[in-house]
Amino acid sequence: MSPQSMLLPLRLLWRNWRSGEIRILAGALVLAVTVVTCIAVFTNRLETTLVAESHTFLGANRIVRSSQPIPEGWQALADEAGCRTARTTQFASMVFAGERMHLAAVKAVTAGYPLVGHLTISEQPFATDPLQMLEAQTVPAPGEAWADSRLLPLLDIELGETLSVGEKDFTVTRVIIDEPDRGSSFALYGARLLINDSDLAATEVIQPGSRIRYHWMLSGSEIQLQSLLTELKPRLTPHQRVMDVESAQQGLANTLTTARKFLLLSAMIGVLLAGVAISIAARRFAGRHVEQVALMKSLGASGWAVRNIYGIQLVSLGLVTSLAGLVLGHVLQEWIAKALASLYPVELMAGDWTAYGLGLLTGMVCLMCFVVPPLWHLPMVPPIKILRRELEVKGLRFYWQSMLGLLALVFLIALFSQDLWLTASVVSAVVALLTLVALFAFGLLALGRRLGSQVGNIWRLALSGLQRNLRQSIIQMMVFALAVMLLLTLTNLRTNLINDWQLQLPPETPNHFLLNITPAEVADVESMMRSDGLEAKGMYPMVRGRLTHINGEIPSQEIAERAEVLRREANLSWTESLADDNKLVKGVWWDQWFEPGVYGVSVEEEIAGELGLSLGDDLRFSVGGLRLEARVASIRSLKWDSMNPNFYFLFSPGALDSFSPTYLTSVYLPQQDKLFINDLLQQFPSVLVIEMDRVIAQVQSIVTQVSFGVELMLWLVLLGGFLVMWAAVSSSMEARMQEAALLRALGSSRNRLLGSLWIEFSVLGFLSGIMAAVGAEVLILSIQKWVLEMPLQIHWMLMLWGVIASTALIGVMGVISCRRVMTTPPALILRELS
């Protein structure tokens, strides 16, 4: 191709741009690429960061958890795979200093601990000033110990003094401010004491039969980890389990998954909207260019030349807009990341280039499937069109264009979400909506025709405006309804998600669990809390017991391997009423359960599955050597991420009375009241405390981060929605302007015209709003049910607002874009448009 023939298309492109002809088209293309790039890159970065971040919950990328020491030979496997390792050994042990003692959570660690994240220590007990804290570069030296600040007053010692664990004395040299993997060992209570692994043997506390948790921490690239895990899997005994972030932090993992789905959905909706805007703009472009092509042809341009001219223009347009979209998307997500940085101290990691590739691919697919089809027939425009303007030039069938567009959307959606249900929900909702709109619109407009003759002047003018352009009106209505539906859906899901997340961990979520409160102590503990302005969240009776028999038989080997609950003691409780975050899946609650002489038990869903339990099965537990029998009355589902005390087995009232239960409660302790624990423990030495404050704070800040991202995406997509509606409004503007100018020339008053335009667009907006609200409701419900697995509810307010907003918005857009008719002499407009 000669440089000459490249030049003309580029010049024409530039001139088209200058004259404003392709601005909406270019804008929509840029928007599509921007939205996708921004969301893809941002999601990618957020995910990488949060995954890395959440690995600090583990202190590693993976942990092999075991109740027995990790076999010596495994280290060689890890070395071979190139993974870094560290070991921790955790157990509860009394620590002594003089007369004082405390049941501490001792953790012996090898060099390298923690593999991910940092151990923050200080020489100043209870330090809150970051300047007094430092990141530990090593682990405690042999003979030294690092302790939770609150252990010092408990034992009445200062830093530098000694305490003993079993047979070994340690000098306490530092206090621990923060420890990354605290969250992964909920089952241990008491203040933390960190010692060097090499001192472990000397303490002589590890005896056969003592409850010890061994962690083998692993880190490395995902590939290295996978290769190691493939080697390990067959060697794992039932006592050993590989933990990743998901298993360690179910709630957080869920949050991340839903957040990602939401962001992908936003990206999808953004592309869908942009795709529609692109199609509209391209059709308009094609319409305006038919005569230009006829002119070029009359001037001797061949079909090939025309194809070249437009082909080069499109490719250049695609390149420029994609590039602009990539840059904009990059800048935007960078900006979001910056904004986040001020909220959250963790810097986002870099995204990988495939996220940008996705943006580019989107641009190309949009170009091929939304821009090319409406322009396809341009080279075939017969030159005689220049003399016979009334000659109709047939483009690719609208039907085929729509199919192609739809196909492209399905492709893009599937590509982004890689989620069948999400793709199916969105696509079927879109198709159903469009069909609905078409049927509805035909019916209503036909009805309107009949009505039109009976209503006032302005209304008649407006209705006839809609009818004159039936096809146009229907397409516009489809576009409006689609845009409004998607925006409503997204807005609602965003609100739902964020509420849901905040509900999971509201600001005053209980962050400490108190266990082992004797019945006699319950009232005193409660009054002590009250006097400190604290509030206990319920008192749950609890006994520890082991499930031994199902229907009178010892569970088979197969079940025993599957169900960890059979290998250790479980916390058993009873309750009168079901907590909010528990839900019956099968069976009945105690108020409807009548089996005289038998206690009932309600079993958690997953455990019931592992054990193969069904309603009516008889269970036998061993509680401190005594026998407890109960019949399965119901199966419950739980929300583990609610951070409330939860139990696998809940008995009917009275079942545990004879087993002298202890009580469990949870409480929210603000950071400054932390020492309350010490006071409490001083007064009630047998009470155990599980500290969840750091874990909860961390999860909360991640939720904040993700919510912020979700919010920003929503705005970006809203922008896309407005663009689409604007494109749809302006696509019919010429015809309407011409009509309006003509009417004005014929003496119609300004107000009358304005009124009729207002009505015309408001009616369009109203009808679209109704259908959009119905469509959005159905789409939201299906996404909630199948994709996010959230509880279903109908959103009347959302529907109402959807209809109101869409009526007002579209009415205003219509009037604004026609306002020139009112202010410009009609003759000028008619001349311009002729």
Next chain:
Amino acid sequence: MKTLDTLVARHNNSHNHDSFGIPMLHAQSLCKQVMTAAGELKILENVSLSVAAGDSLAITGASGSGKSTLLGILAGLDQPSSGTMTLHNKELTAMGEEGRARVRADHVGFVFQSFQLLPGLTALENVMMPLELHGRDCARGKAEFFLTRVGLKDRLQHYPQQLSGGEQQRVAIARAFASDPDILFADEPTGNLDSATGAHVIDLLFELNREQGATLVLVTHEQRLAEHCRQRISLEGGKVVERFPMEMACCEAV
């Protein structure tokens, strides 16, 4: 300016051969019928004509008499249902659309009733467009020259919207002549103009046509304009009902 010199030279040449010997345009028994819902519609019936190089022909007739259809066929924009057509010794009726496009590119210029300027381009760019389309050099110089020639020297950067109808048509005339056509087709070039402006445009058209030595085929329903042309035919219902001068009748006999 070099372009100007060559153009002037050519202008002088055209005065030298007044013989109208070689036919630039030759149509033989052109018919055009189309199928419509109401049945077959005959738009042109058995039209024959011949126009020599440098000559001018006016096609007149009432609205709907088939003038534009005939012009379209003569210019190679459309195919007749039957009959043959040669333009510049090339038999258009034997060619495909791409071949005809080539012929149009090399030999034909147009002026339309509705001006047909691209709204996004300035006057200058509109005139340059066909030159650029065919990769001719000096597009800018030629365009400026012809715009100056039609009296729009000061309006080069104006958009069609900013020009009056008469001015737009003058831009269209400049565009038609800038690509140096052998034959110019004009379909009711004054149809959208008031009579004073129309007269001015027509004068300009004939002036330039003479200067350039091009052949001119003019469709008009105004007898007054038709009289500027040496040959005239009049259509009614797709048939030639009148001819001037009479010797043309012999063509039909051939």
